[in-house]
Amino acid sequence: MSDLRMVVCCKQVLDPEAPPTSFKIDSSMKMTLPSDIKPVIGQYDEFALEAALRVRDAIGGSITVLSLGNNFVRDVIKKSLAVGSDDLILLEDAAFEDSDSWSTAYALSKAIGKLEGFDVIFCGRQSSDWDAGQVGFGLAELLGLPIVTLARKVEAVDGKLRVEQVIPDGYQVVEVPTPAVVTVTSELGNLRYPVLKGIMAAAKKQPTIWKPADLGLEAGEVGAPGRKLALDRLYQPFKEAKCEIVDGETGAEAGANLALKLREAKVI
Amino acid sequence: MDENKGVLVYGEIVDGKLSSTTCELLGCGRRLAEQLGTGLACVVAGTGAEGAVEGVCSRGAGTAYVGSASDGIEALLAVAVAAVEAARPSIVLVPHAGFGRELGPRLAFRLGSAAATDCIDVKVDADSGRVILTKPVYGGNALADFAADTTPLVATVRPKAMSPEEPVAGTTCETVALSVETPAPAAKVLDRVEEKVEGIKLEDAATVVSGGRGTGGPDPFNTILKELAEVLHGAVGASRPPCDNGWAPESMHIGLTGKIVAPDLYIAVAISGASQHMAGCSGSKTMVAINKDEEANIFREATYGVVGRFEEVVPAFTAKLKELLAD
Numbered sequence: 001m002s003d004l005r006m007v008v009c010c011k012q013v014l015d016p017e018a019p020p021t022s023f024k025i026d027s028s029m030k031m032t033l034p035s036d037i038k039p040v041i042g043q044y045d046e047f048a049l050e051a052a053l054r055v056r057d058a059i060g061g062s063i064t065v066l067s068l069g070n071n072f073v074r075d076v077i078k079k080s081l082a083v084g085s086d087d088l089i090l091l092e093d094a095a096f097e098d099s100d101s102w103s104t105a106y107a108l109s110k111a112i113g114k115l116e117g118f119d120v121i122f123c124g125r126q127s128s129d130w131d132a133g134q135v136g137f138g139l140a141e142l143l144g145l146p147i148v149t150l151a152r153k154v155e156a157v158d159g160k161l162r163v164e165q166v167i168p169d170g171y172q173v174v175e176v177p178t179p180a181v182v183t184v185t186s187e188l189g190n191l192r193y194p195v196l197k198g199i200m201a202a203a204k205k206q207p208t209i210w211k212p213a214d215l216g217l218e219a220g221e222v223g224a225p226g227r228k229l230a231l232d233r234l235y236q237p238f239k240e241a242k243c244e245i246v247d248g249e250t251g252a253e254a255g256a257n258l259a260l261k262l263r264e265a266k267v268i
Numbered sequence: 269m270d271e272n273k274g275v276l277v278y279g280e281i282v283d284g285k286l287s288s289t290t291c292e293l294l295g296c297g298r299r300l301a302e303q304l305g306t307g308l309a310c311v312v313a314g315t316g317a318e319g320a321v322e323g324v325c326s327r328g329a330g331t332a333y334v335g336s337a338s339d340g341i342e343a344l345l346a347v348a349v350a351a352v353e354a355a356r357p358s359i360v361l362v363p364h365a366g367f368g369r370e371l372g373p374r375l376a377f378r379l380g381s382a383a384a385t386d387c388i389d390v391k392v393d394a395d396s397g398r399v400i401l402t403k404p405v406y407g408g409n410a411l412a413d414f415a416a417d418t419t420p421l422v423a424t425v426r427p428k429a430m431s432p433e434e435p436v437a438g439t440t441c442e443t444v445a446l447s448v449e450t451p452a453p454a455a456k457v458l459d460r461v462e463e464k465v466e467g468i469k470l471e472d473a474a475t476v477v478s479g480g481r482g483t484g485g486p487d488p489f490n491t492i493l494k495e496l497a498e499v500l501h502g503a504v505g506a507s508r509p510p511c512d513n514g515w516a517p518e519s520m521h522i523g524l525t526g527k528i529v530a531p532d533l534y535i536a537v538a539i540s541g542a543s544q545h546m547a548g549c550s551g552s553k554t555m556v557a558i559n560k561d562e563e564a565n566i567f568r569e570a571t572y573g574v575v576g577r578f579e580e581v582v583p584a585f586t587a588k589l590k591e592l593l594a595d
Contacts, residue, residue, distance in 0.1 A: 016407045132384070236411070
């Protein structure tokens with residue numbers, strides 16, 4: 001198997017590692033409020049990038065990154081190039097805004113159809129904003145491809161992919177022919193740090209930009225109008241913080257007091 | 269397709285019987301069907317399907333569809349499509365666990381319809397009559413209510429989000445056999461490696477002691493935390509960072525992409541309380557937090573807490589508990 005052509009789907013999202021207190025919603029607008037939470041490439045998308053990079057380290061090939069959205073922060077999304085991907089294609093347009101899993105997968109499938117062939121599509125197991133975990137499945141169904149999920153290890157062996165798939169209490173080894181979709185989970189391991197050479201090369205590269213018309217898509221098929229799932233409400237549940245802090249002169253004393261408190265409250 | 273009515277539950281069979289999540293979905297499905305004025309059906313397939321029919325019928329399903337199929341996802345998905353064609357439901361409920369997380373979305377895409385995953389509530393809006401699906405988003409920092417006009421709407425439902433339906437003895441229902449042809453799946457399982465966890469299952473434990481990033485390494489999971497869990501006859505869990513770092517096995521991972529637990533007592537040790545973790549344990553009846561950082565988010569979630577170093581707090585806590593429980 002030479003020259004494995006890999007596609008990695010990435011999404012720019014608000015940093016999911018930001019402290020919960022900095023996260024605010026405007027319920028009336030059904031959107032997040034501007035804050036100092038920085039945009040990043042989604043957590044699981046980074047694992048997907050790492051999966052592709054490891055396969056290329058082992059047997060060679062090309063990595064094309066595909067991302068759908070609008071107003072991409074170039075430095076953020078170009079990290080995918082800085083870590084070593086070869087090309088970046090942005091489906092960037094206001095028309096793509098407010099997509100759901102359906103309109104996202106549909107547009108991505110059209111974009112993939114425009115590429116000169118591919119062998120593997122890597123996706124993160126779910127996005128770090130809507131946590132739907134559906135786009136990988138959507139691509140598999142729309143493109144008629146086999147899919148292996150929750151990959152913690154991916155290798156190319158004898159013309160096929162060998163994937164270690166996470167199962168409850170362990171993993172199983174799955175072999176699948178290409179072309180195929182693979183979704184990646186955190187057990188695969190963190191995305192490598194970009195090295196200076198990669199960062200400089202990425203700075204010089206310009207992403208390819210595709211609009212709905214480039215994909216043969218009508219306005220009604222993409223973004224919000226293309227949704228099959230309607231967002232009715234977006235809100236933060238009210239949480240009444242009422243933690244009773246148990247004290248002590250020392251940590252040990254506090255620990256003993258905690259046991260007494262739980263006994264008093266009939267918790268134990 | 270306006271003539272689609274009815275609620276269809278895709279049942280999950282674990283150890284030869286209906287999973288507890290399926291029983292929860294049957295309860296949810298029965299309530300939905302009542303509110304929508306329609307019927308409830310359930311489809312089961314794979315190993316143990318025939319034997320699960322009684323459990324389905326005794327929990328309020330009017331029709332049980334039994335798919336003669338192997339256990340692979342492609343076969344189960346083909347059965348799901350056949351069941352939808354036979355039952356013509358307006359909503360399909362699938363457990364958000366095991367194969368369900370894959371079957372739900374793939375079924376929706378295959379049928380050209382919509383799915384919402386990891387739903388914690390499914391209800392009928394009194395005004396519009398539409399089914400509203402509620403699910404956590406932004407890693408659990410917010411909730412979203414979704415609705416759809418396409419049919420059938422597919423919802424994968426989080427385990428333990430609903431209460432299970434108790435069986436009523438002596439009820440029968442119509443049983444329909446579905447025979448589907450599935451092409452041989454492209455993916456082949458070559459090997460399976462299961463790390464059997466000894467002791468009580470995390471999801472079933474009445475008490476869970478969990479360690480977070482602040483534990484700093486694998487030792488506490490084998491010593492301090494294990495001893496505390498033993499005294500309380502509970503199980504040991506972990507947030508994601510210890511698992512990602514290899515300090516604890518992935519089977520201990522509690523969180524949005526790990527196990528969902530709802531024990532009577534959840535003790536979070538050196539856990540910051542990030543939303544992704546809270547998604548896995550927020551159903552706990554009583555939460556206790558031990559963390560050296562008084563600003564940690566966990567103190568906004570817990571009922572009782574100690575601000576201090578777990579190495580000092582937990583051994584003394586364990587010793588006192590041992591004393592009290594010996595009475």
